[in-house]
Amino acid sequence: xxxxxxxxxxxxxxxxxxxxxxxxxxxxxxxxxxxxxxxxxxxxxxxxxxxxxxxxxxxxxxxxxxxxxxxxxxxxxxxxxxxxxxxxxxxxxxxxxxxxxxxxxxxxxxxxxxxxxxxxxxxxxxxxxxxxxxxxxxxxxxxxxxxxxxxxxxxxxxxxxxxxxxxxxxxxxxxxxxxxxxxxxxxxxxxxxxxxxxxxxxxxxxxxxxxxxxxxxxxxxxxxxxxxxxxxxxxxxxxxxxxxxxxxxxxxxxxxxxxxxxxxxxxxxxxxxxxxxxxxxxxxxxxxxxxxxxxxxxxxxxxxxxxxxxxxxxxxx
Numbered sequence: 001x002x003x004x005x006x007x008x009x010x011x012x013x014x015x016x017x018x019x020x021x022x023x024x025x026x027x028x029x030x031x032x033x034x035x036x037x038x039x040x041x042x043x044x045x046x047x048x049x050x051x052x053x054x055x056x057x058x059x060x061x062x063x064x065x066x067x068x069x070x071x072x073x074x075x076x077x078x079x080x081x082x083x084x085x086x087x088x089x090x091x092x093x094x095x096x097x098x099x100x101x102x103x104x105x106x107x108x109x110x111x112x113x114x115x116x117x118x119x120x121x122x123x124x125x126x127x128x129x130x131x132x133x134x135x136x137x138x139x140x141x142x143x144x145x146x147x148x149x150x151x152x153x154x155x156x157x158x159x160x161x162x163x164x165x166x167x168x169x170x171x172x173x174x175x176x177x178x179x180x181x182x183x184x185x186x187x188x189x190x191x192x193x194x195x196x197x198x199x200x201x202x203x204x205x206x207x208x209x210x211x212x213x214x215x216x217x218x219x220x221x222x223x224x225x226x227x228x229x230x231x232x233x234x235x236x237x238x239x240x241x242x243x244x245x246x247x248x249x250x251x252x253x254x255x256x257x258x259x260x261x262x263x264x265x266x267x268x269x270x271x272x273x274x275x276x277x278x279x280x281x282x283x284x285x286x287x288x289x290x291x292x293x294x295x296x297x298x299x300x301x302x303x304x305x306x307x308x309x310x311x312x313x314x315x316x317x
Contacts, residue, residue, distance in 0.1 A: 049219030055257030058192035066124030071224025101217020142235030256306030
């Protein structure tokens with residue numbers, strides 16, 4: 001019931017923001033706003049997905065780009081088979097990525113610390129190798145998706161993808177917020193603080209870790225599903241780009257990893273900075289911006305922006 005109430009609260013926000021976005025387009029706002037906004041919202045979903053496992057539970061996942069690419073290539077397969085629209089591709093891509101997350105968790109979650117991180121990185125490499133050698137999805141040469149120029153009601157197709165990603169971002173935040181305040185979230189926190197003590201206290205650690213990897217994988221796949229329609233051309237180098245793995249880790253750390261709002265703050269800050277730099281200076285600065293901000297926050301504010309706000313609030317109460 002709490003999840004349902006949270007969902008309807010965020011759904012109302014989606015409708016309001018979507019109405020504003022459509023209105024601004026009607027009065028002549030540059031379409032690049034939707035193009036860049038899609039990327040920022042995509043990172044909101046990806047950062048939130050990473051935080052469910054990396055922030056709430058303390059298991060660092062370096063394979064975010066792999067799950068993201070699974071969602072992207074699921075869309076490519078569905079498009080080649082039946083000409084699927086993103087509305088159909090998104091839930092299927094989420095299920096496929098969630099199942100891979102469940103399988104990966106079952107095989108690797110007995111590992112801890114750096115060993116688990118290396119295992120997730122290896123998974124991304126294996127998945128990329130499979131896509132490079134799979135001719136049905138274009139292999140190393142890539143695959144084209146011929147999307148329409150316009151979409152009913154929304155008009156421009158980019159605006160449609162922007163609104164779709166906005167809905168996905170809100171839903172992912174609603175899920176993360178519900179998990180944080182639920183019994184599952186308290187179990188995640190116990191594992192993060194001391195997994196051995198949590199096991200001794202009767203916390204079902206393996207079950208919770210499997211839930212975490214499945215939900216996280218599902219949301220990463222959902223984030224990647226519309227990407228094929230966004231870029232119209234998919235190849236392994238772009239789908240498995242290092243920037244997705246780096247941003248998925250950096251954004252929650254900048255915003256704060258122990259709360260649902262941290263990834264949102266980090267994604268809005270870093271994502272917007274990268275898009276501004278892409279247009280005004282160079283797209284090659286993306287990793288530099290992320291690296292510099294990440295180093296700054298690790299040194300100055302290891303608990304992220306939300307941690308700084310909490311400290312300031314306690315000091316001034």
